[in-house]
Amino acid sequence: xxxxxxxxxxxIVQEGKNLTINCTSSKTLYGLYWYKQKYGEGLIxxxxxxxxxxxxxxxxxxxxxxxxxxxxxxxxxxxxxxxxGIYLCGAAYSGGGADGLTFGKxxxxxxxx
Amino acid sequence: xxxxxxSSRYLVKRTGEKVFLECVQDMDHENMFWYRQDPGLxxxxxxxxxxxxxxxxGDIPEGYSVSREKKERFSLILESASTNQTSMYLCASARQxxxxxxKLFFGSGTQLSVL
Numbered sequence: 001x002x003x004x005x006x007x008x009x010x011x012i013v014q015e016g017k018n019l020t021i022n023c024t025s026s027k028t029l030y031g032l033y034w035y036k037q038k039y040g041e042g043l044i045x046x047x048x049x050x051x052x053x054x055x056x057x058x059x060x061x062x063x064x065x066x067x068x069x070x071x072x073x074x075x076x077x078x079x080x081x082x083x084x085g086i087y088l089c090g091a092a093y094s095g096g097g098a099d100g101l102t103f104g105k106x107x108x109x110x111x112x113x
Numbered sequence: 114x115x116x117x118x119x120s121s122r123y124l125v126k127r128t129g130e131k132v133f134l135e136c137v138q139d140m141d142h143e144n145m146f147w148y149r150q151d152p153g154l155x156x157x158x159x160x161x162x163x164x165x166x167x168x169x170x171g172d173i174p175e176g177y178s179v180s181r182e183k184k185e186r187f188s189l190i191l192e193s194a195s196t197n198q199t200s201m202y203l204c205a206s207a208r209q210x211x212x213x214x215x216k217l218f219f220g221s222g223t224q225l226s227v228l
Contacts, residue, residue, distance in 0.1 A: 033216060042117075042203060042219040088156065090217070100146045100171070100205070101217060105155035 003027055004091050006104030014112050018077050021107045023089030025070040031092035032072045033101060034063050038085045046074075046087075076109075084111045116140075119204050119220035126227050132191040134223050136204030143209035145187035146217065147171075147179065149200040156203065162187055163209065194227045201225075 005024045013019045023032065031050045035043040047056045052067025060077045076083055086108050090101030120135035138145065146161040148171075158171030160179040168179050176198060180188040187206075191198055201224050205217040 035219075040201070040222070040224065042221040043205075043217075045216050045218070048216055090156075100144075100148075100158050100161050100207075102158075103148075103156040105153065 003102050004089060004104040006087075006089055006107055008107060009105065010108040010110070012110045012112060013079050015080060016078055018075065019079060019109070020076075021074045021087050021089075021109075023072045023074070023091075023104055025091050027070070027091075027093055029065075029067075029070055029091055030094055032065055033090040033092070034072070034074055035088045035090060036085050037088060037106070043088065079111050081111050081113065084109055117204055117206050117218050117220040119202075119223050121223050122221060124223055124225045126191075126194050126225065128195060128227060130191075130194050130227075132194045132225070132227075134189040134191075134202055134204075134225070136187045136189070136206075136220055137185050138187075138206040138218070139185065140206070140208075140218075141184065142206035142218075143184070144207045144215075145181065146205040146207075147177075147187065147189045148203045148205065149173070150203055150222075151200050159189065196227050199225060199227045 007022050033048050034046040037043045047063045049065035055064045062075045065072045086106045088106045089104045117138045126132050144163050147159040148156045150156045157173050162168045162181040178190045201222050203222045204220040207217045208215040
């Protein structure tokens with residue numbers, strides 16, 4: 001089974017509406033990363049969360065880490081067309097960064113005007 | 114800003130060909146990674162390297178090899194390309210963070226088609 005589950009797989013949201021994407025790990029997290037990818041391109045780093053209860057924001061995007069649930073949520077407020085793309089969460093299961101990240105399958109976000 | 118450069122955005126090869134995918138980073142990062150990305154499967158780690166001439170298998174190393182002769186360059190090699198290796202290949206690099214996590218910086222990807 002997948003170590004890192006992302007939901008939903010895809011999301012269609014009307015411009016201006018809020019939305020939430022979830023990422024749940026079956027193993028203890030050392031760190032949780034959120035990336036955004038435009039179709040056919042590389043991944044752009046959004047945020048990194050390490051401590052339980054940590055919350056970070058960048059422009060209209062907020063991410064939280066629930067250590068007890070081993071879960072992170074990404075929340076977009078007042079969505080815009082520029083938010084469209086694929087959102088991926090990546091989990092670090094050890095420190096140091098040498099082992100890379102395990103990724104969820106991604107959430108395809110479409111913003112309808 | 115860190116720059117991770119992949120040599121080709123699009124590549125078309127024939128079955129049985131030897132294929133080299135090149136990746137160069139300009140920030141003196143110790144760690145480098147190769148992932149492939151497929152619809153419905155997400156990103157999967159092929160190989161990674163934490164030092165020059167060092168390499169470690171990821172989750173799906175079969176059919177691939179890597180080379181890291183210089184710190185800034187990490188090459189992915191498909192010894193005999195097959196159609197099931199058609200995919201988007203993503204290279205990434207990161208600092209060695211000791212006890213701390215270090216984020217991965219990604220290249221723009223190479224879309225490889227094997228015919």
